[in-house]
Each structure stands twice: as C-alpha cells, then as structure tokens.
Amino acid sequence: MELKLYVDRLSQPSRAILIFCKANGIEFEEVKIDLAKHQHHSPEFAEVNPMKQVPAIAHGDFKLFESHAILIYLASAFPGVADHWYPADVHKRAKIHSVLDWHHSNLRVVQVIIVKCERIAVGYIFNSAIAIERGLPLNLQAAAKEEKLLSESLAKIESYWLQGDGPFLLGNEKPSIVDLSLVCEVMQPEAADESEHERILSPHKRILKWIEDTKNATTPYFDEIHSIMPLAREKIKELKVQASKP
DSSP states (O other): OOEEEEEOTTSHHHHHHHHHHHHTTOOOEEEEOOGGGTGGGSHHHHTTOTTOOSOEEEETTEEEESHHHHHHHHHHHSTTOOGGGSOSSHHHHHHHHHHHHHHHHTTSOOOEEEETTEEEEOOHHIIIIIHHHTTOOOOHHHHHHHHHHHHHHHHHIIIIITOSSSSSGGGOSSOOHHHHHHHHHHTGGGGSOHHHHHHHHTTOHHHHHHHHHHHHHTTTHHHHHHTTHHHHHHHHHHHHHHHHOO
C-alpha cells in the first residue's frame, strides 16, 4: 500500500514523522500542506483530516491524524523498524506513552488563548512574530510568558525525562519515538534569531547534548528535514521588521 504523508516542514510534528520514516527506510510520498497558504483548510485535505491540521497520513484506504498516533502506527505497521523506536515490552511502551502524554499537555501546548472568539494553541514563536502574518496583534507579554513556560518544560525534561544512564529520554541507550517528537518541538526556537535561540537553550546543557545525540542517531535526515529552519528565521526577521514600523 502507498503511504502518503501530509505535512508542512515548519510543523514540529510533521518533521518528527518525516525523520522517522527516512531513518527507518519507509517509502512514502510527501504531500506538502502549506500552512501559510491555509491549504490545511481546503476541502481536499479535510477528507484526509477533518480536524484540518498537519500531519496526517493515508496508508492505502487507512487515514490517520495526530502525530503521536501516527508514529505509533508507523512503528507497528512497517516491518524492519527496530524495537528501540517503540518497544514490544509493555512496561517500556507505557513509559513512552507517559512522555507523549506529558508532551501534549506541557511542551507542545503551554497556553490556550481566545482570539476573535476562536480557541487556538499558541507558543513563544507565534506570539513573538508569526501573529503578524495572520493579521493578529503582536503580543510580547504573552511571548515572554510562553518563553518562561518553555524554559520550565526544558528544565523538567533535564531533571526527569533525561535522567538515567543512556543519552536519550527515559535513560534509553537508543532513541525512541518520544525523542523525535520532543526534539523537533525543542528545535522550534531555531526559527528565532540567534540571540533568542541562545538565551532559551544555552542554560540547558543536557538538552543540547540530547539534541546532538538524536541528530547523530538519525543522520543525515535530521539536518535534511531541519534545513527549513534558517528560511523560517529569515521570514520571522521580516515579520519583526514589519511589526516595528508605525
């Protein structure tokens, strides 16, 4: 069956799924859903994911959305995926699910605000620049709060999830799907300028080492998929210049 990945590489969970497939030799067709052009709201994409969010997949007639569910499915459905990505051991799987659940309620979504009567998940990058592109006011106060919450989540990863003998989450010797899911989230400050990126990540030495270890474990695909980040950085710089104009 043909596997189609409906993704935007600016989307953190989209990048995690792309890296996973490439690292495990899973053949797929990448279908770009350009969020900036609102392609995720098209009727065609709604047939794949009625929630109108990326990523989503179609594996033959089977359709699935939500990145954690997709990673679990891919690790389970395709032969040849090494056990360390999603172990058969039920206790190890339970630990993986606990990290994934923590991710969605902490690192992934740290605040929900009401904008024009619409509930939208927001983060540091959104409030510090991207809001302008969507015709919303720049909210530096919210951005500062998001940065604080992001730093708290990074500290929690260091103090809890990265404890153990191994270099990966849960003390594992090899990466699992949680490493890809969380590391792509942590990489999002790469879209900020260098000073912001340095301020946010430099205090977290174990995070920086974990990023490097995950990158090395998935080379060359990690760098390939994240090569879009410098382009995003330039775009955000343009948006901030616009915001500074009267």
